[in-house]
Amino acid sequence: MVLSEKEKINELCKILLEVGALLMETGANTFRIRVTVMRIASAFGYHAELLITHRALMLTINNEESDLFFSRLMQTSAHRVNFKIVSGLSRMSWHIIEEKWDLEMVRHEIDRLKSVPHYPRIVTLLMVALAGASFCRIFGGEAIEMLIAFVATFVGLFVRQEVTKREFNPYLCIFLAAFVSAMISGAAVNLHISSNPEYAFATSVLYLIPGIPLINSLLDLLDGNIINGVVRGLNGLIIAFSIALGLLGAILIYNI
Amino acid sequence: MEWIVFFETWIWLGFAATGFAILFNVPPRTLWVIFIMGALGGTVKLICLKLGMNIILSSLMGALLIGFLSIRAAHLRHSPPFVFAIPAVIPMVPGAFTYRMMLGIIHLTGENDHAVFLQLLQETVDNGLKAFFVLSALSLGVSAPMLLSRNKSIKETKPNKFLNKLFDSKKASD
DSSP states (O other), X not given: OOOOHHHHHHHHHHHHHHHHHHHHHHTOOHHHHHHHHHHHHHHTTOEEEXXXXXXXXXXXXXXXXXXXXXXXXXXXXXXXXOHHHHHHHHHHHHHHHHHOOOHHHHHHHHHHHHHOOOSOHHHHHHHHHHHHHHHHHHHTOOHHHHHHHHHHHHHHHHHHHHHHHTTOOHHHHHHHHHHHHHHHHHHHHHTTOSSOHHHHHHHTTGGGOOHHHHXXXXXXXXXXXXXXXXXXXXXXXXXXXXXXXXHHHHHHHHTO | OHHHHHHHHHHHHHHHXXXXXXXXXXXGGGHHXXXXXXXXXXXXXXXXXXXXXXXXXXXXXXXXXXXXXXXXXXXXHTSOHHHHHHHHHGGGSOHHHXXXXXXXXXXXXXXXXXXXXXXXXXXXHHHHHHHHHHHHHHHXXXXXXXXXXXXXXXXXXXXXXXXXXXXXXXXXXX
């Protein structure tokens, strides 16, 4: 399929925006998005200018020889961390430079990356629950507290996945997950099952901590992308607040 | 006896990092690297704490180690460095401080006694500031290699000759 210059620039613009939006949704920082998009654009002989925000991306690409330029805006959809896509897109940008991929191959690769499956659900649940138990152990819990943290994390994450699937407000999902986890580990505190049940109570909601928004926020701020940094930081704070509200619910019910 | 405790903590730190790595859906080829990096970073933090440094400086040390290791890992396993770095620093994220700060704020809203209020306020601000600075130290440590290499993409910066040799000889022996 031979594309005219105009069609080519149109298709390239679409692809670049899709790459940028995917990176934004899956948890890359602003610097990484800019570098990746610029790299792909320059591999095709165009110069790209980007405006990156949390909910939309704006891109202008131009060819300095023919002075043809193209602008487009694209909204990002719901944010969902997925480092397989970030890693795959970064790899793809190097393949494009080193192996001179054409647009069709790039389009295929993006579609393939989007359909790469997650880890099986049970593996995710078990490993994250194990991480919760590990946290409990690091803070000083014993075997029984680790078991409580394990169960609370497992059920909480399950609830979060189920609620997210039904497309509730993301902060509400986190609130519900934190509430369920805190109710399970709080029951242990209330029934005096072990000597130090507070360890389990404190660590049972740690799987929800907004690590990526907060770290990305500070990375953006250090890079000079102040607005994106502030937006991500606020997002992280609201998530932390939702977790606290979930805990508050359990604290009030059990009167801990 | 000390060493057994040490080794046990090492394993739990690694599992905490790997759990988050799976939650973030990292490529399978990076999992064991994240396990080792998370464990090493956490261990450095614990050693620094034992040596009497404060929590903020210790976290910075751990994060710096993870930051520099992530560069090497990126060359070795072909993924951007932060894919390794972020799950690996997660076990060091100040969850306990944030939790106590939030709990403090919740209690503050319902407190009427002046003396108790001041006591609670002091603890809450203390925990909140620690949480904020530990978090800043973590991001600073993770991004330090990037800042030092003046923002070039990591693949353009060549690993030094010694490491090149090391990895090449490894490949040859495989």
